[in-house]
Amino acid sequence: MNLSIIQDYEQRLAFARQEAEKYKNLFDTYSMYRLGVFVLFILSVCMAISANEILLIAFSLPATLLCFGWIVRKQNGFDTMKNYYLDMEKVNANELNSIQTHTNIYDNGSWFTNEKHFYTSDLDIFGSNSLFQLINRCATLPGITKLGTWLHAPANKATILRRQAAIKEIGHKNDWKLDIQTHLLFALKQQKEQIQNLVSYLKLPIELDDAYWLNIYSQAAPFILIGLMIAGAYYRQAAYFIPVVALFNNRLVSSKKKIVDRTDLIAGRIGKTLGHFSLAFQSIESEEWESAYLKELALKIKTAGGQSVSERINQLSRLITKLNLRLNIVLQFVLNIFLLWDIRQVIAIENWKKTNHENLESAFEVLGEFEALLSLASLHVNNPEWAFPTIADGDGYTYKAKNLAHPLITQNRVANDFELNDTFKIDIITGSNMAGKSTFLRTVGINAVLGLCGAPVCADSLELSVIHIITYMRIKDSLNESTSTFKAELDRLQMLLAAVEEQDKVYFLIDEMLRGTNSVDKYLGSKAVIKQLIHKKGVGQVATHDLQIARLEDEYPDYVRNFYFDIQVVDGEMLFDYKIKQGECKTFNASLLLKQIGVDVREDNF
Incomplete structure (x- = not known):
């Protein structure tokens, strides 16, 4: 048993636990700030009503919205970091358990079991207490499938040597390996078919009637309201058109509720999923690779136009995250009357799907291949005394x-x-x-x-x-x-x-x-x-x-x-x-x- 690697994992585990607690405390602190901003907004509304000053509401609302949005973004960042370190804690704890007891939180590959195969059943390759259980670090179905395929039959000499070089390189990048494992750990809780479902969704268009005119008006709507506010400062009669336009905007969004709900039903589930995948792809793209095999794999997740897969996925993730703001009733009302928010996000998501859905399936295959390689690299990291044949x-x-x-x-x-x-x-x-x-x-x-x-x-x-x-x-x-x-x-x-x-x-x-x-x-x-x-x-x-x-x-x-x-x-x-x-x-x-x-x-x- 390698004591140095055990001590390394124990130190990483303690650090991850400490960081998770830090970001949890920051999240709780900003929750109080958010409550304070909301209370100030309510007070400003009460003052405006008592003074019969509608313009006070019109000006305090955007200020409150901006402040509230800033706090929410900070909180989301703290929550993301907290969850990252909680997952990092699980990843390092799993490596410790793998070394000491051969237990593993990842799939044991029991669904590969085939008693008629040449050797997998007799040699305990898949299932409980198996080789697959020892080495698997794949969280996605493409990764699990790739690793299982490799264990089903020998590779040729050239492929073996390429994989050895890649595994050795990943073994020397344990920080990177643990980081990408952390980004992908969420997939253990997802359905195995999540990636295929995601690709299918990206190929499925959702048609929005009058999308062209809605897009034009949604861009113009905030300027119309701002113009009325400015005009109302000089001409009181103009201020009375502000609630009329706001209600019209809200009614227009409500008329498209079925389309918006349908988009939200599908896309809303995958917003965080895409965020995790984006970070995983970014981790691959930003690393400097030396072995020919890893260089070739990393190159495959670059688009023809030079835009990386992580950037493309992150764009869709941000769009879905924006759409998810509608889950806050107060925020949804404000955003819709000013920006026709729901309609804008549905149009943006559909435009993204039309131009970006191609080649993502192959990108996930590359991600799965990286997972298979880092699984084998875990053996190298955790058992440095083992030899490459x-x-x-x-x-x-x-x-x-x-x-x-x-x-x-x-x-x-x-x-x-x-x-x-x-x-x-x-x-x-x-x-x-x-x-x-x-x-x-x-x-x-x-x-x-x-x-x-x-x-x-x-x-x-x-x-x-x-x-x-x-x-x-x-x-x-x-x-x-x-x-x-x-x-x-x-x-x-x-x-x-x-x-x-x-x-x-x-x-x-x-x-x-x-x-x-x-x-x-x-x-x-x-x-x-x-x-x-x-x-x-x-x-x-x-x-x-x-x-x-x-x-x-x-x-x-x-x-x-x-x-x-x-x-x-x-x-x-x-x-x-x-x-x-x-x-x-x-x-x-x-x-x-x-x-x-x-x-x-x-x-x-x-």
């Missing part, structure tokens, strides 16, 4: 690891060395129950998945070929499909044999073949399958309790290798070291385990 060339298979361990094991993690150097081999692994055979196979597989998507691996070093992992481990029956365990095993074997023949560089991991049949058929069938794999030049590992399978090394000394995990029995107690060794296992523990639960298996008992 070297991708081997050559016609044979390479998997050379030093101190390779399982990334999901937090307590008593044991590392092993393993070497397969540009060759074709099948490794038979024998050993006692609970000695570590299955865990070792999963360790080999899950680190290959990590390394071949561009991420660091849980090892001091790893060199491997671009291989396609296929596992045969947790074979289960299916009542829904009327499939017995043995039939399920046969289906899996058929898939494995076909893949070895049809795909390039398949590396299989088989844990106890043909468990669903009797011991004789199990041995004969397993032996036949391995021989067929040898003839197909298959490469991989087979874990088994059947020592007779190990005799295949005598028949194929240049192709089959034997490894084993054993136990030490001291004073009747079994001690496991979980270290892989070359050769065949000579010590088994089934009888000892049965004896511990009261079952004696000595032959003289029968």
